[in-house]
Amino acid sequence: MTSVSNLGYLVLGVSDLDGWEKFAVDIIGLQSGRRVTGESLALRMDDYAQRILLEKSPEDDLLAAGWEFDSDEELDAFVERVRQSGAAVSQAEPELASRRCVPRLFTCIDPDGVSHEFYTRAARAAGTDPFRSKVLRGRFNTGRLGVGHYVAVPKSVELANAFCKDVLGLKVSDHARGEMAPGVVLEIAFLHARTGRHHSVAIAKVPFPFKKRVHHILVEATDFNDVGLAYDRCAKAGIPMAMELGHHPNDQMFSFYVQTPSGFALEFGHGGVVVDDSTWDVRQYAELSDWGHRAHPPGKNDSNAH
Numbered sequence: 001m002t003s004v005s006n007l008g009y010l011v012l013g014v015s016d017l018d019g020w021e022k023f024a025v026d027i028i029g030l031q032s033g034r035r036v037t038g039e040s041l042a043l044r045m046d047d048y049a050q051r052i053l054l055e056k057s058p059e060d061d062l063l064a065a066g067w068e069f070d071s072d073e074e075l076d077a078f079v080e081r082v083r084q085s086g087a088a089v090s091q092a093e094p095e096l097a098s099r100r101c102v103p104r105l106f107t108c109i110d111p112d113g114v115s116h117e118f119y120t121r122a123a124r125a126a127g128t129d130p131f132r133s134k135v136l137r138g139r140f141n142t143g144r145l146g147v148g149h150y151v152a153v154p155k156s157v158e159l160a161n162a163f164c165k166d167v168l169g170l171k172v173s174d175h176a177r178g179e180m181a182p183g184v185v186l187e188i189a190f191l192h193a194r195t196g197r198h199h200s201v202a203i204a205k206v207p208f209p210f211k212k213r214v215h216h217i218l219v220e221a222t223d224f225n226d227v228g229l230a231y232d233r234c235a236k237a238g239i240p241m242a243m244e245l246g247h248h249p250n251d252q253m254f255s256f257y258v259q260t261p262s263g264f265a266l267e268f269g270h271g272g273v274v275v276d277d278s279t280w281d282v283r284q285y286a287e288l289s290d291w292g293h294r295a296h297p298p299g300k301n302d303s304n305a306h
C-alpha cells in the first residue's frame with residue numbers, strides 16, 4: 001500500500017504571532033522565514049523554506065499536517081488509492097499550494113477537522129540562505145525523518161486510529177498506558193511513517209475534557225546539550241513548563257515539555273529511535289516515562305488540564 005513518506009510540516013493556528021516568533025526563534029532555536037504581516041509567519045528548521053507555518057487564528061491549535069512523498073509518481077499513486085478507498089481527497093487551489101511552498105497539493109480532512117495535506121518537491125530556501133539558529137549548538141533532526149511529531153487528542157480514538165492507518169498508511173510502533181500525573185491515566189498509540197521516525201503521530205486517550213486537537217508537538221535536536229540549553233532558556237524567560245526533563249522508554253526520547261503561547265505544549269527532545277519495519281516488534285508499555293517528566297499540576301499550568 002502506498003503510504004506517506006514522512007510528516008514534513010505542521011500548520012498551527014495561533015492568536016499571538018509576535019509572541020510565537022519570540023518563543024520559536026529566541027527560545028526554541030528556529031529561524032524566521034517568509035512573513036505576511038499580521039497573517040502568517042514561516043519558521044525554518046533546516047534548508048526547507050518552511051517547516052512550521054504559523055497562521056493568525058483564534059484557534060490556537062493544529063490546523064494542518066503536511067505529508068511528504070518522494071516523487072510525483074508516489075504522490076499520484078497515493079491520492080488514487082485514497083480516492084478508491086472512498087475518502088474525500090481533493091486537489092487544493094494553486095494559492096494554497098503556494099502558501100505551503102509546494103508545486104501542487106492534495107488535502108483530506110480528518111474526523112477532528114485537521115487538514116492532512118499531501119505533496120512532493122517542497123521548496124528549499126535559496127542556496128545563499130542556509131539555515132541559521134540564533135541559539136542551537138547542533139541542528140534539528142529533520143531530513144528524511146521530517147519535522148517531528150504531534151500528539152492528537154481526538155474526539156474518537158477509534159476514528160482517529162482508522163484514519164491514520166487506512167488513509168495515511170501509518171503503522172503502529174507501540175502502545176503505552178501510564179500515569180502522567182497521580183491518578184491521571186493516559187492511553188497512547190504511537191504511529192510511524194515510511195522513513196521511520198518512531199512516531200509522526202500519536203493518538204492519546206485522556207480521562208478529562210480536552211479542548212484542543214493537539215496535546216503537543218515535538219522538535220528534536222541532534223545534540224543532547226541543546227535539550228538542557230533550551231530548558232535553561234525557558235526557565236530564564238519564565239515560560240511555564242508542562243513536564244520537566246525526563247525519558248520515554250519506547251522512543252528513547254530525552255526531553256522536556258514547555259507551554260507554547262497557544263496553550264498546548266512543545267516537547268524539545270533528543271535521541272528518538274528510528275523504526276526498521278523488518279526487525280521492529282510492536283510492544284505494550286506500562287509507563288510513559290522511565291524517569292522524570294514530572295507534570296506541573298493542572299491549574300498552575302493548564303496546558304494539560306484542557
Ligand SMILES: [Fe+2]
Nearest residue numbers: 151216218267
Ligand atoms: Fe512527544
